[in-house]
Amino acid sequence: MAANIKATSNAKNVNNPVVQNERSIPNQGDAAQQTLAQVERASISNNPDPQVKATRRYSPRRYYNKAYKLGMLSAYDACTTASERGELLRKEGLYHSRIGDWRRELEAGTLKGKKRQKKHQPRIDHLVRENEQLKKKLAQAEAIIDLQKKVSELLGTHILPHEKNEA
Numbered sequence: 025m026a027a028n029i030k031a032t033s034n035a036k037n038v039n040n041p042v043v044q045n046e047r048s049i050p051n052q053g054d055a056a057q058q059t060l061a062q063v064e065r066a067s068i069s070n071n072p073d074p075q076v077k078a079t080r081r082y083s084p085r086r087y088y089n090k091a092y093k094l095g096m097l098s099a100y101d102a103c104t105t106a107s108e109r110g111e112l113l114r115k116e117g118l119y120h121s122r123i124g125d126w127r128r129e130l131e132a133g134t135l136k137g138k139k140r141q142k143k144h145q146p147r148i149d150h151l152v153r154e155n156e157q158l159k160k161k162l163a164q165a166e167a168i169i170d171l172q173k174k175v176s177e178l179l180g181t182h183i184l185p186h187e188k189n190e191a
Contacts, residue, residue: 086117089137093126 088096096116100123103109113120129135 087137090135091137093135093137094130097123097126097130 096118099112100109103112109120113123126135
């Protein structure tokens with residue numbers, strides 16, 4: 025029976041390199057086993073979870089006004105060497121193609137600055153319309169209440185009970 029236990033433990037040791045290392049270390053005690061356990065935990069924690077997906081962060085869209093575009097075109101034209109132009113583009117975070125696009129727009133007379141569109145503008149328009157509708161309904165309800173009060177006074181019946189003051 026002891027031979028069966030050794031045979032199965034040796035079979036496990038062949039497949040698992042961490043256990044194989046443990047078997048090859050001659051009886052060094054608890055310190056060696058703790059070190060192997062730490063190595064095993066480290067190897068497990070180094071493997072990322074396949075379920076977790078890395079999210080890509082996108083930088084926000086950049087908008088350039090007309091003054092910035094004209095300033096960049098003049099600064100780009102003022103550069104004398106290719107390395108100066110490259111340095112300027114790297115510093116500003118631009119590509120050469122954007123400068124070319126701006127230059128074509130300037131020659132065509134269509135160079136414009138883009139204004140940031142407010143994301144909440146349609147929502148605000150909707151709320152303004154809803155507010156106007158609610159004001160109209162409120163005015164109608166107040167007119168109906170006033171009319172009911174007048175009819176109540178003419179007929180001598182009170183719709184709402186009178187409040188008694190306890191003094």
